[in-house]
Amino acid sequence: MKVDYIIVGLGLAGLAFAEELMANNKTFIVFEDDSQTSSLVAGGVYNPVILKRFTPVWNAKEQLAIALPFYNRIEEKLNINIDEKFVIKKAFKSIEDQNIWFEALDKPKLTDYLDPKLDNQNYPGVIADFSFGNVKEAGRIDTKKLVESYREYLKKENKIRFENFEHQQIEFKESSVKYKSIEATRIVFCEGFGIKDNPYFNYLPLNEVKGELITIFAPELKIDFLLKSTLFVLPLGDNLYKVGATFNWTDKTSNPSEEGKEELVEKLKKVINVPYKIVEQTAGIRPTVSGRRPLVGVHPKYKQLTVLNGLGTRGVMIGPTVAKELFNHLENEEKLNLETDISRFNKK
Ligand SMILES: Cc1cc2nc3c(=O)[nH]c(=O)nc-3n(C[C@H](O)[C@H](O)[C@H](O)COP(=O)(O)OP(=O)(O)OC[C@H]3O[C@@H](n4cnc5c(N)ncnc54)[C@H](O)[C@@H]3O)c2cc1C
Known part of the structure; x- marks a missing residue:
């Protein structure tokens, strides 16, 4: 079998790169091992x-x-709804907090997004003593639905294999690679924290940060905006809300933990004052980089190997941009953004 690309990993990064390949009529196969x-x-x-x-x-x-x-193109293509727009209401902690908001209103890059009028309304169940500031042009992509639907779609197209990619099986040819029975011009590694097991790219400084979330059932809480306080409370419909998230730099597992749950429950006491039931707890590892810029580019020695990682805490916003930049670099000789290019970590 001959393809233009092998993609390793089908999270937000792999998905964005796969879409870029499809839009440009390139052939590929994805490996995903959950x-x-x-x-x-x-x-x-x-x-x-x-x-x-x-x-x-x-x-x-x-x-x-x-x-x-x-994301709207994918909604149409897969006939799913994943993009929900809403206002974010930031609950101020103090008068100083409000003043910083007012100063921020003058920053040219923020004027489109921050509402100058404070919201003094009371929302049943929400603890807020210093009003709210509204952030516009925000929303949510249902990433679970997106990723699961996309994997299903690739399965029907015969473009995904649900198995572990074994790095030691890569054989290098002059200007391609062989992986088992597949010959590919390039491999794009979109492995998230899985990069730690990748002998070609584990030199890159990925600082994994575990995050945990709970989903609560809170019928007395009637909010249709994202509440941002010490935590975020995100309405899902049917009286369900996602609450998160924790930041843990030492635990490298993706398992939900009792400590994570306790931390969220403790913090939630200062955010809402209505009864609720926890119906789910989830956890994952954010692939973050100090300096908060992604990891994009070509291996310094093996030009067939490339990486798309380090999406950090903002994979939804940044994934499609960096996938496009990587594609244009590989196929159209466009320069990578110097801030995201992994060559910034090459030995001088
Ligand atoms: C609790 C939490 C809350 C978050 N909230 C937000 C948010 O509100 N907004 C936002 O934009 N971002 C958020 N993020 C960050 C976001 O999830 C990440 O930026 C994004 O998911 C990273 O995508 P990725 O594709 O790089 O990595 P991953 O999602 O980790 O995908 C990598 C994939 O590669 C696969 N893989 C790895 N190694 C191999 C191998 N050898 N063979 C085969 N497959 C392999 C893995 O199974 C995985 O599916 C949050 C993260 C967490 C943990």
Whole structure:
């Protein structure tokens, strides 16, 4: 079997690259072994503003201009609904917090997104003593539905194998690779935290950060916006809400933990004051990089091997952009963004 590309991993990164290949009539096969869960458990929120500091997300406008049409095309192609738009209401913790918001209103990159009028309304069940600030142009991609539907679609197209990709089986040819019975021009590794087992790219500085979420059933909480406080509370419909997330730099497993649950329950006491029941708990590892820029590019020695990783906490927004940039670099000789190109980690 001969293909243009092998893609290893079908999370948000692999999916975005597969779409790019299809749009350009390239042939490919995906390997997926279910070892990582990040894209399946993600909140899926896209939000152009960093709400801890009221600063703009890096290249937010440009990323959203690519990402939203990208997900809407997939909605049409697979006949699914995955994009839900909503307002994010940031619950201020103090008057100082409000003042920082007012200062941020003047930042040119934020004016489109921050509503200058504070929301003083009371929402039953929500604890907020200092009003809310509204963030516009935000929403959520249902990443679980997206990834599962896309894998199903690739299965029907005979373009995915649900098995572990074994790096030691790669044989190098002059300008291609052989993997078992497949000959491919290139391999694109989209393995998330799985990169740690990749002997070609595990030199890259990926700082994995485990995140846990709970889903609660809270019939007395009637909100149709994303509530952002010490945690986020995201309405899913049918009185269900996703609550998260934790940040844990030491636990490298994707298993939900008792500590994770306790941390969320403890923090939630300061966010809502209505009864609820926990109906689900999920966990995954965010593939993050210090400096918060993804890992994109070509192996310094083996030019057939490439990587698309490090999407961090914002895979939904940034995935489609970096997939496009990698494709254009490999096929159209366009330069990679110097901030994301892995050559920044080459030995000088
Ligand atoms: C709790 C939590 C909440 C989050 N919330 C948000 C959010 O609200 N918004 C947002 O934008 N982002 C969010 N994220 C981050 C987002 O999930 C990531 O940025 C994104 O999922 C990373 O995608 P990926 O494809 O790079 O990695 P992954 O999703 O980890 O995908 C890698 C895939 O490769 C497969 N794989 C690895 N090695 C092999 C191998 N050798 N052979 C075969 N297959 C292999 C794995 O099974 C996996 O499916 C969240 C993450 C977590 C954990």
